[in-house]
Amino acid sequence: MATTSAAETAQLETRKPQVGWGQLANISFGFFGIQIGFVLQNSNMSRIFQTVGASLDDLPALWVAAPLTGLIVQPIIGHLSDKTWNRFGRRRPYFMTGALLAAISLLLMPLAPAFGAPLLFAAALLWVLDASLNISMEPFRAFVGDMLDKSQHATGYAVQTAFIGAGAVVAAIFPWLLEQFGVSNVAPAGEIPDTVKWSFWAGAAALFVAIGWTVVTTKEFSPEEMAAFESEREAEAGQSVRALAAKTYTSAAVWMALGLAVALSVSPLGLEKEILLLGALLAGYGLLSMIAISMAKKGQHANMLSSIVGDFSGMPDTMKRLAVVQFFSWSSLFIMWIYSGPIVSQYFYGSADPTTAAYNEGANWWNLIYTVQNGVAAVAALILLPALSRKIGKAWTHTTCLSLGALGFLGYFVLRDPNLLIVCEILKGIAWASILAMPYAILASSLPQAKLGIYMGLFNIFIVVPQLLVATVMGSIMKAFFPGDPVWTMLFAAGSWMIAALAMRRVAVAA
Structure with missing residues (x-):
């Protein structure tokens, strides 16, 4: 008869408890509200900007706020949330702070035309x-890793993805539903339609309630419990900084030189002026390094x-190899969001003129x-x-889905039908869910718990x-090689996801 050794018993005692479906839902329900906020933002901000006086050419500069904000905020919040331990928890204080500020922003955004400088205000x-x-x-990304045992990470992030898909569907169809119930979808010049106003106000309430639900229905582990759970993978606090001290300034200088070269190439090569931002970011990282x-x-x-x-x-x-996969995965997604609508109209309905029926x-x-697509993602995630991950593993699952x-x-x-x-x-x-x-x-299964927030950021x-x-860059490529023929971007997107799928095989080796 087999017996359990003392070491095995200790390991079992320091594993996080298995969580049922109800608590899995509680842990990630806040993401339902977060995604409603993101989709309302992505679907309506160009419309709001144009309503309060922005031209079509102004939109890229106004929209640059989104990627820049994520680039700056997420590593900072990740670093801070790793080091926050108080009576409200580790991640939950950030959930509620973000929820409150986001809800206020959603409530105020439809009122932008009433302010003296509406475009600046928006x-x-x-x-x-x-x-x-x-x-x-x-912090929600790190929260799943905090709360769940390694054996439940795939299921936990799948449940989170299901709420992301559900939130996206709700936010996307809500303005249409309002119109079906008689709410006006048109407004006088300079005014925002009632469907947009009420969608933002309802979204503010949904976001705050959803995140609040996660906060009140979950209890985070104490620092002592987390240390016991993660003793085998704990990172020593100052290790990365001491490694940084051993570096020379060469890599920082290379980043700065690369940024300068990118910026200086814009005018001679006739590239889009937005590439100046890319050069500034590269040089800025070099300077900060x-x-x-x-x-x-x-x-x-x-x-x-x-x-x-x-x-x-x-x-x-493992993170470095996953970063390559992530880069090519999201390249395809942004191609999709920018070009899919015009492609459907031009190639499947025969018109590239926005004024035509x-x-x-x-x-x-x-x-x-x-x-x-978002509905399928929600179902596929659950x-x-x-x-699939239980049968063939997480790496092969992602390869297949991509x-x-x-x-x-x-x-x-x-196709043309x-x-x-x-x-x-x-x-x-299916790929989006994965x-x-x-x-x-x-x-989450391969990182030290003490740095899960910063690494997620x-x-x-x-x-x-x-x-x-x-x-x-894509705009410059299309102008140079495929002017007026955006369907070629779909070939780029397909190729990018295939590269990501192949790159996952390297992750499987490291994971």
Whole structure:
């Protein structure tokens, strides 16, 4: 008869308890509200900006707030939430702070036309709204890793993804539902339609209640409990900063030189002016790295800048390999969000003119099938991903789902029957579910708990950087090689997801 050794017994006692479906839902229900906020923002801000006086050419500069905010806020909040322990918890104070600020922003945004400088007011609120959503969102990623045993990470992030999909569907269809019940979808010049106003106000309430539900129904582990659970994978506090102190300034100088070269190439190569921002970011990171290395060399270890730069430069091997997957995964997604609507109208409904009925019919069809994609993601996250990850593992699950999504993008390139695009969106919905769940499940299972927040924040840099690249470089590529022919972007997107799928095989080796 087999007996359990003392070491095995101790290991079992220090494992986190298994959590049932009800508590899994409580842990991630707040993301339902966060996603409602993000979708309301993404779906309506261009409309609001144009309503209060922005031109079409102004929109890219106004929208740059979103990626920049995520790039700055998420690593900072991740670093701070790792080090926060008080009577309200570790992550939960950030949930409620972000929820309160985001709800206020959503309540005020539809009132922008009433202010003296409505465009400036709306642009400032977008910064506040995006920062607030990021304050809540980043700790939620780490929260699943905090609360669940490694064996439940895949299921936990799948449940979180299901709430993301459900929130996206609700936020996307709510303005349409309001219109069906007689709420006006049009407004005089300079005014925001009632459907948009009430969607933002209802979204503010839904966001606050959803995050509040997670806060009141979950109790975080104490620092002592977390130390016991993670004793085998705990990171020594100053390790990354001491490693940073051993570095030379060469890498920082290379980043600065690269940023300068990118900025100087804009005019000679006729690139989009937004690429100047990319150059500034590269040079800025180089400068911050130089300062952080200098502080570390002076023994100034207890500072946020050196900690963040040190953790970024010293990312674990699994995270580095996942970063490549994340980069190509999100490149395809931003291509989709920018170009899919015009492609459906131009190639499936025969019009590239926004003033025609055919163009708007295509735009409506895209909105509908995009909702299908989010609905499929919610269902796939609950049913397909947990079962598949148990059978073939998390890495192979993500590889398979990304490959299916690539076929969905190829469908846009080769098909011409708009009804068949539903199949494409189903395939892409499966990939979308996996993108939101599997990388985080793999990451949470391989990172030291003491730094889960900062590493999750740094990991999201590889969401932001592709957004900036697609918004700038892709426009230059299309103008140079495929002017007026946006369907070629779908081939780029398919190829990008296939590269991500292949890159997952390297993650499987490291994980």
